[in-house]
Amino acid sequence: MTQTARFDGRTPDQLREVRITRDWLDHAEGSVLVEFGRTRVLCAASLSEGVPRWMKGQGRGWVTGEYAMLPRATHTRSSRESVKGRVGGRTHEISRLIGRSLRAAVDMDKLGENTLQIDCDVLQADGGTRTAAITGAYVALADAIDTGRRRGWIPAAVDPIVDSIAAVSVGIVNGAPVLDLPYEEDVEADTDMNVVMTGSGAFVEVQGTAEATPFDRSELGRLLDLAQVGCASLTELQRAALAEPRRSGS
Amino acid sequence: MTQTARFDGRTPDQLREVRITRDWLDHAEGSVLVEFGRTRVLCAASLSEGVPRWMKGQGRGWVTGEYAMLPRATHTRSSRESVKGRVGGRTHEISRLIGRSLRAAVDMDKLGENTLQIDCDVLQADGGTRTAAITGAYVALADAIDTGRRRGWIPAAVDPIVDSIAAVSVGIVNGAPVLDLPYEEDVEADTDMNVVMTGSGAFVEVQGTAEATPFDRSELGRLLDLAQVGCASLTELQRAALAEPRRSGS
Amino acid sequence: MTQTARFDGRTPDQLREVRITRDWLDHAEGSVLVEFGRTRVLCAASLSEGVPRWMKGQGRGWVTGEYAMLPRATHTRSSRESVKGRVGGRTHEISRLIGRSLRAAVDMDKLGENTLQIDCDVLQADGGTRTAAITGAYVALADAIDTGRRRGWIPAAVDPIVDSIAAVSVGIVNGAPVLDLPYEEDVEADTDMNVVMTGSGAFVEVQGTAEATPFDRSELGRLLDLAQVGCASLTELQRAALAEPRRSGS
Amino acid sequence: MTQTARFDGRTPDQLREVRITRDWLDHAEGSVLVEFGRTRVLCAASLSEGVPRWMKGQGRGWVTGEYAMLPRATHTRSSRESVKGRVGGRTHEISRLIGRSLRAAVDMDKLGENTLQIDCDVLQADGGTRTAAITGAYVALADAIDTGRRRGWIPAAVDPIVDSIAAVSVGIVNGAPVLDLPYEEDVEADTDMNVVMTGSGAFVEVQGTAEATPFDRSELGRLLDLAQVGCASLTELQRAALAEPRRSGS
Amino acid sequence: MTQTARFDGRTPDQLREVRITRDWLDHAEGSVLVEFGRTRVLCAASLSEGVPRWMKGQGRGWVTGEYAMLPRATHTRSSRESVKGRVGGRTHEISRLIGRSLRAAVDMDKLGENTLQIDCDVLQADGGTRTAAITGAYVALADAIDTGRRRGWIPAAVDPIVDSIAAVSVGIVNGAPVLDLPYEEDVEADTDMNVVMTGSGAFVEVQGTAEATPFDRSELGRLLDLAQVGCASLTELQRAALAEPRRSGS
Amino acid sequence: MTQTARFDGRTPDQLREVRITRDWLDHAEGSVLVEFGRTRVLCAASLSEGVPRWMKGQGRGWVTGEYAMLPRATHTRSSRESVKGRVGGRTHEISRLIGRSLRAAVDMDKLGENTLQIDCDVLQADGGTRTAAITGAYVALADAIDTGRRRGWIPAAVDPIVDSIAAVSVGIVNGAPVLDLPYEEDVEADTDMNVVMTGSGAFVEVQGTAEATPFDRSELGRLLDLAQVGCASLTELQRAALAEPRRSGS
Numbered sequence A, B, C, D, E, F: 001m002t003q004t005a006r007f008d009g010r011t012p013d014q015l016r017e018v019r020i021t022r023d024w025l026d027h028a029e030g031s032v033l034v035e036f037g038r039t040r041v042l043c044a045a046s047l048s049e050g051v052p053r054w055m056k057g058q059g060r061g062w063v064t065g066e067y068a069m070l071p072r073a074t075h076t077r078s079s080r081e082s083v084k085g086r087v088g089g090r091t092h093e094i095s096r097l098i099g100r101s102l103r104a105a106v107d108m109d110k111l112g113e114n115t116l117q118i119d120c121d122v123l124q125a126d127g128g129t130r131t132a133a134i135t136g137a138y139v140a141l142a143d144a145i146d147t148g149r150r151r152g153w154i155p156a157a158v159d160p161i162v163d164s165i166a167a168v169s170v171g172i173v174n175g176a177p178v179l180d181l182p183y184e185e186d187v188e189a190d191t192d193m194n195v196v197m198t199g200s201g202a203f204v205e206v207q208g209t210a211e212a213t214p215f216d217r218s219e220l221g222r223l224l225d226l227a228q229v230g231c232a233s234l235t236e237l238q239r240a241a242l243a244e245p246r247r248s249g250s
Helices: A089-103 A129-151 A217-243 B089-103 B129-151 B217-243 C089-103 C129-151 C217-243 D089-103 D129-151 D217-243 E089-103 E129-150 E183-188 E217-243 F089-103 F129-150 F217-243
Strands: A018-022 A030-036 A039-049 A062-069 A114-124 A165-173 A176-179 A191-198 A203-210 B018-022 B030-036 B039-049 B062-069 B114-124 B165-173 B176-179 B191-198 B203-210 C018-022 C030-036 C039-049 C062-069 C114-124 C165-173 C176-179 C191-198 C203-210 D018-022 D030-036 D039-049 D062-069 D114-124 D165-173 D176-179 D191-198 D203-210 E018-022 E030-036 E039-049 E062-069 E114-124 E165-173 E176-179 E191-198 E203-210 F018-022 F030-036 F039-049 F062-069 F114-124 F165-173 F176-179 F191-198 F203-210
Touching: A018 A129, A018 A217, A030 A129, A039 A129, A062 A089, A062 A129, A089 A114, A089 A129, A089 A165, A089 A191, A089 A203, A089 F089, A114 A129, A129 A165, A129 A191, A129 A217, A165 A217, A176 A217, A191 A217, A203 A217, A203 F217, A217 F203, A217 F217, B018 B129, B018 B217, B030 B129, B039 B129, B062 B089, B062 B129, B089 B114, B089 B129, B089 B165, B089 B191, B089 B203, B089 C089, B114 B129, B129 B165, B129 B191, B129 B217, B165 B217, B176 B217, B191 B217, B203 B217, B203 C217, B217 C203, B217 C217, C018 C129, C018 C217, C030 C129, C039 C129, C062 C089, C062 C129, C089 C114, C089 C129, C089 C165, C089 C191, C089 C203, C114 C129, C129 C165, C129 C191, C129 C217, C165 C217, C176 C217, C191 C217, C203 C217, D018 D129, D018 D217, D030 D129, D039 D129, D062 D089, D062 D129, D089 D114, D089 D129, D089 D165, D089 D191, D089 D203, D089 E089, D114 D129, D129 D165, D129 D191, D129 D217, D165 D217, D176 D217, D191 D217, D203 D217, D203 E217, D217 E203, D217 E217, E018 E129, E018 E217, E030 E129, E039 E129, E062 E089, E062 E129, E089 E114, E089 E129, E089 E165, E089 E191, E089 E203, E114 E129, E129 E165, E129 E191, E129 E217, E165 E183, E165 E217, E176 E217, E191 E217, E203 E217, F018 F129, F018 F217, F030 F129, F039 F129, F062 F089, F062 F129, F089 F114, F089 F129, F089 F165, F089 F191, F089 F203, F114 F129, F129 F165, F129 F191, F129 F217, F165 F217, F176 F217, F191 F217, F203 F217
Parallel strands: A062 A114, B062 B114, C062 C114, D062 D114, E062 E114, F062 F114
Antiparallel strands: A018 A030, A030 A039, A039 A114, A165 A176, A165 A191, A191 A203, A203 F203, B018 B030, B030 B039, B039 B114, B165 B176, B165 B191, B191 B203, B203 C203, C018 C030, C030 C039, C039 C114, C165 C176, C165 C191, C191 C203, D018 D030, D030 D039, D039 D114, D165 D176, D165 D191, D191 D203, D203 E203, E018 E030, E030 E039, E039 E114, E165 E176, E165 E191, E191 E203, F018 F030, F030 F039, F039 F114, F165 F176, F165 F191, F191 F203
16 A cells, blocks of 8 residues: 555545534534534434334334435535435435444443434535544434433433444555545445444444445455544544533533 | 613614525525524525426526424423424424525525525524524525526626625514513513514514513514614624634535 | 516406305315416315324314325426325425415314314415415315315304404516516516415415515515505405305215 | 116216306316316416427427316315325325326327427215316316417417216216216216217226225226216216317407 | 147147146245246245235135246346336236236135235246236135145145136137237237136136237137137146146145 | 364355346346355345436436345244334345345446346345345346346446455454354454455445454454455356356346
8 A cells, every 4th residue: 555645635545634523513412513614514413202003012222224315415516315215225224324324322221211313414415424424423322311310301310321432434546455435536446345333343344335446355455444444543533623622401 | 761781781773693604504605694593503505406387488597485393402302293294383384484585685586597595494592593594594695696606607797696684683572672581581471573684674574472461562663673772783693603614615 | 567468468466266166175164266367277275184193182173285296287287296206395394385375364272173174185286376275275274164064074153263364475587576476477587476365355475585685675665565455466366266155966 | 787777867878967168267277177977176277388398309298287176176175285284195196087087188290399288186075086177177178279379389280189087976876887987876886987989989097996895897888888877978078168269459 | 710730839729738837836835837838937825914004804814926937038128117116007907917816716715815926937028928927826725725624724634726717818810710820920910909807717817919910800719719618728738737636835 | 373173164265155046036136146155145136217306317327225124034034124113223234235246247328228126035034144245136126227238228338347246254262363254253353354355356335343342453464365365256256157148038
């Protein structure tokens, strides 16, 4: 791997500037505006009593996710899925990924019969929206659980969180593995991988796709190395953000 | 009308704090984050070549609007219209109002065969979302036209804007007419009216609804008085915002 | 305002010929075929036990409306919304207006946990379909309540009707305010206003739209004057129609 | 077959009172309000230039049908298919039957590249709505073709009609074959058959369904006998209606 | 009727080769792969406890059907109805026919509050898919009831089957009535008829359609003669198939 | 890893019995019935002229996939997506995976402006349906291209296939990595991974999901080892199948 400069001057294993703004909304139990460079995702975690019908009476909770993009999040406007009357395949796929990933953060027995609904709405897209969404959503989820414990919806003595969750994209661009791809690199990538990890360093989801050229085992290894570095940094940023006191009134 | 204090301390003819942040998005030709107190709407104006099929070949442009609310804009989460597979009546109605209102700002012949698509997405709702959306959307539209003229999509010598557009809600709460109702007043209102006006003080749209008690001609007059005061102030705020230089890079 | 003749010979403040045929249907609790000139709307009021889920147990009733147009009501055939699989924005908007307007006629506590469903189907359209629909629907609603009281669904001693409701369109055509616009005038109008009033002369809904040129306060005043004249006449016609005995068998 | 009296006093082979009102609509090229007793169907025939894409360039025309029922056509209100967002199976089935049946009336080569769209909207239902619709639609279609020839859309010298079309329902009720079943008999029928015939006495469509008990060849024969009698009478009524001059202005 | 040879060498009253493979699926209570020549339909009968809401508490069962075609069952691929988001009219019509036909096989009181859901999926289409579906579905249904009785869902002493059901298509091709039309004959047919009969020789459904030329009573008679011959043969094949022991494990 | 026996007696790295039946359909350009144990998927490859609109004029081809499951493929019946009116998230996700995977097999420039539509319909599901679908679809695709070259749609001298594609599922069940999981193992798996590889041994897609417990790098490695073994065997089976002459008539 030659250390060729990236178009935005970052080193291959460097994240974009990541910002996590907690309690960006007034009504949600937890909410985060997360930014990875110009990618900007509003994550709202809604905690409500009850679970879907098929889960009732088991004493266990549920975590589910929905992802969407505002029409002008992208360079050219795309039409609204509500107006088209159907959710597209990409939206479906990412919503499912967000739900699965965040479920790994929570002990459903400790959550009790409550539902955490995670809404990730992309306000501006510049690559890596799904991994930014997961990373921000974890912080919103942690705050929503905090709200629930303070309000007595979840016993204050019980902490349903088992681990933190962060996610990052990695890819092979011009033959070189790089971390956290913005749009310009994303369209050039030979291989694109999204990795979701726990704060303690285990994998929750690994999704690698050969966009142009199939990849081999050693390339896969180098991409996982990068992802581990990136997720560790994001975990640190999440911890720092959550160490701050919440906005008064939350 | 007794001059009873409003729950947030405002006088009857006082607007909430209004903030207009231009170029909140990097890709849109024009964009504004508009805030009326806790109501927060992201307005994106997309300028693109061409017009809908039924308008082709007439040399005239088109302005259209879409309104939507994020699921957790409200106190309790509401479900996504994309997931339900249909746009609700309220959404439809407000989208049509936004389109009609903004069309009054533009000379379609001067716009040429270009389309201005206005997207108003409510990030947080606290009453008056449709009027905040229109007020913000005008500024986004003005910036999008500015972008179009600077890029040569519209001849620089031609200014398609005929007037500015602002909108405000008024209503009768506990028997007294008040300006710019937040959610708490909105649910209490006997009569609710949304008024859209031009910068030069003419009416574009007047929509008054008796929520509880039918209203008489004199009440209608007092509501229109208030709306005229409110729209005049909003027009000033729009002018001040547009007098600032645009963010570099826009 | 010069008193220019209208293309159909009416004076500016003259209604078209209005006909109200009660009990046009055999099954509905109340039904009216209402005609404003060539505009022809079939209004059916269905009274049924129970209310929507979100209203249960409050002892109050509900009134709701749906509006639709037959495909060949218009000069050229339009496609069916059932076949398109979605209700259009205009349909949604008018359905909501009909529901809101008719709710002003009824004391929901006195109605008890019953629902009045108002269906307004435009058989032929020649301008003013929504206001004709509301005017006819009130008579159908009154008959449905009469049926309900005669059948004992509502106690005979209780009259849930608080006032009658009529509606009319007004507009500025060629600079002059006119009452009750047919299609030919509607497409020419600078300003178009729909006004819904109670029988006792208060406003329930005022919806004014500048189609071409924004309007000022004095034009608004003259339009409201005309609308008050028109609604008063329609109220008389409703009273006269309801004073007739019902068709035997109803 | 015992000649048991029918509940409405008709003999087994007697039609209900049939009324055919031509040009019930002002805009449609042909329109008929057809009544079979209390069953009331508005049939509009729209003639327009052009054919569906898959037929273009063959010099042939097309005839298609759509059937729908107003929500309060029936004893209890049914919900709108436009609001449900999908057309039900029964509606689909009858729409297809109407299209097929009417196509048998027309020489597509002589029609030229024009489309006849037949809309049959049931205003009130009391059994036999599909057969009443077909019977009325033929008259509307004949008038629409007359309009087309008078307006020069179809050469006046060319008559695309090859035969008339009428339809009637027959069934076995309490063991006895009867003609033209109203709702009360329809729900009691063991076998239900809809028969579409040409004016010259040939079959276009025969649809027999054993609702309760399978039927044998001789019962089938007696039902066809009755249907032939009924269709012959309806053909006479159609001829008489079409022999009248059209309403002035059509 | 001249005994002209058919393109595949069959006599006019000869079926294609019919094959009935029972228990083609491992999970379904009853399943059949039925082949009429190259037409190949997979019929699954699912027996489950409970009935639709509108039937609850009556102690009676329900039989319902759904028909669909795989996209590449036909010569050229057709698009999926799931992707289009709506079921087409033809699909609706045939699903309803299958349900009605199979209900004639079952005594609903003896079935108890159980539902038999019949799924007929056309894997390959070569004419006569709906009649093949019904013929195969009866065998699947019989096996599903057998499963239910062996598992105790239906008392072993009770046999809800009242008769067998078979179906076949007949038509007039080049002026001659023929039995069991493959695609090549189907597109050429002047008249097309689908006939559903009980094993004891009564009619359940007769659907005849004049595709090109209306037909007369004597042609109808000859088509019914052929259909009776065909259904009798199919009834024999069903009996023979059901006389075999079921696949072990079913 | 203790070499505990699997419930069906296989060793951890042993595939189920795999059967590939080519030309199972008569009309499709290529078709395969693929079986992995009781999982049975019908793969049809349709080759047609032309490409989607957004690709026109580039001289390149397109490969796309759709996946669906028959309602009774599973232990209990699931409802049809066509009837529900929307495609579910899982279906969307797998359809996209199939399309992406098969595109890796084809040189789009050599394919020319032709489209290969891959339909994978699960007739019976017993785990691993998506990987069985991809494995079978490759063989169908190869046959469709063969058909295209024999018919001259693609120049006979040009072979658009760049490599073969096979896919398999692997997972950690009771702590031990195993290959090719049937339903019983799938529901027990801690980690579930689907791997798509080229015949020459490179990765096209790696999708690993921690169902219960997050996994570490070494577990990931052992799963990839197993997947490489499985895909190599499947590649052999594909080669052997394609080495047979095609069914006459194809």
